[in-house]
Amino acid sequence: xxNYLMENYPEGCEYPVLKIGQYPLPKKxxxxxxxxxxxxxxxxxxxxxxxxxxKGYLGIGIKVKGRLDGTLSQDGELNPDSVARAVGKxxxxxxGIPLVVEMRPPALCEGCGHRDMYTTLTEVLKEEYPSxxxxxxxxxxxxxxxxPFNAINSCVDMGASITMAKGAADGGLYPAVAVIGDSxxxxxxxxxxxxxxxENANVTVVISDNETTAMTGGQDSAGTGRIEAxxxxxxxxxxxxxxxxxxKKNYEEMKQIIREEIxxxxxxVIIPRRECIQTLARKKKK
Ligand SMILES: Cc1ncc(C[n+]2csc(CCOP(=O)(O)OP(=O)(O)O)c2C)c(N)n1
Ligand code: SF4
Numbered sequence: 001x002x003n004y005l006m007e008n009y010p011e012g013c014e015y016p017v018l019k020i021g022q023y024p025l026p027k028k029x030x031x032x033x034x035x036x037x038x039x040x041x042x043x044x045x046x047x048x049x050x051x052x053x054x055k056g057y058l059g060i061g062i063k064v065k066g067r068l069d070g071t072l073s074q075d076g077e078l079n080p081d082s083v084a085r086a087v088g089k090x091x092x093x094x095x096g097i098p099l100v101v102e103m104r105p106p107a108l109c110e111g112c113g114h115r116d117m118y119t120t121l122t123e124v125l126k127e128e129y130p131s132x133x134x135x136x137x138x139x140x141x142x143x144x145x146x147x148p149f150n151a152i153n154s155c156v157d158m159g160a161s162i163t164m165a166k167g168a169a170d171g172g173l174y175p176a177v178a179v180i181g182d183s184x185x186x187x188x189x190x191x192x193x194x195x196x197x198x199e200n201a202n203v204t205v206v207i208s209d210n211e212t213t214a215m216t217g218g219q220d221s222a223g224t225g226r227i228e229a230x231x232x233x234x235x236x237x238x239x240x241x242x243x244x245x246x247x248k249k250n251y252e253e254m255k256q257i258i259r260e261e262i263x264x265x266x267x268x269v270i271i272p273r274r275e276c277i278q279t280l281a282r283k284k285k286k
Contacts, residue, residue: 001043004083042066113274114141116246118149120254137161139181159188183213186223197235210276218279240268
């Protein structure tokens with residue numbers, strides 16, 4: 001928050017600024033700041049932790065602005081532009097994005113198997129199951145949230161995909177689809193899958209297996225070579241553990257399997273498996 005503020009005031013900020021980098025809060029310095037101001041803006045990433053304390057039990061008698069009163073968005077990270085708006089600088093041209101700059105959100109690599117998985121999954125879901133929701137997870141495949149796929153409805157933390165899909169299915173949502181990576185699955189998705197099995201939840205779980213932990217740099221993945229066995233061991237019916245190779249030539253087969261497993265009332269697992277092209281390229285080079 002401090003750095004974003006300073007980006008907006010390269011010549012120095014015209015308001016008193018207190019940079020907090022400690023807990024418990026530095027009450028003496030805070031009181032000095034409060035005495036010299038009519039209102040306070042809290043620029044804080046993550047949860048409005050300091051802001052709540054200033055409003056609440058520290059009980060300061062002046063206006064506190066930040067995420068709670070809508071001066072800053074309640075979700076998402078701070079950035080120089082959101083901070084500029086919060087300090088009332090939004091219309092100043094020096095903070096506008098030059099027209100020459102194209103938005104370039106991160107994207108899945110060209111040739112990535114997650115792409116083929118999302119292409120087929122979204123084609124089936126958007127065309128044939130408009131009431132669907134896709135609960136995803138943390139990894140390269142989270143980028144399926146971006147265009148052109150726009151395939152993901154939720155992403156919370158490692159392992160949340162399967163449990164959220166189960167909760168939604170229990171609540172009556174159909175089809176409830178989870179998309180999780182092989183590494184995230186063995187990190188914290190297996191427990192959720194066991195829960196689905198124990199209660200025969202009507203969920204379709206896609207374990208997009210690129211045989212590595214790609215997002216963090218291509219480390220080994222704990223379940224490589226054993227994903228089907230793990231699913232079977234947790235109690236998923238072997239006939240509803242379907243392995244596919246995510247390649248264009250297999251799109252029709254993949255779409256048919258996705259349909260079949262969505263139509264199946266119970267726990268099904270689809271495993272699109274093809275190695276991450278980045279780790280594959282590194283291996284080949286070696
Ligand atoms: C609790 C927790 N531990 C570790 C991480 C770091 N992390 C981010 S993505 C990821 C795993 C990604 O691997 P995988 O699910 O196989 O997806 P891929 O990136 O290979 O597509 C990890 C460990 C995290 N986000 N949260
Ligand atoms: S690093 Fe690997 S898994 Fe990640 S987007 Fe690229 S090809 Fe896909």
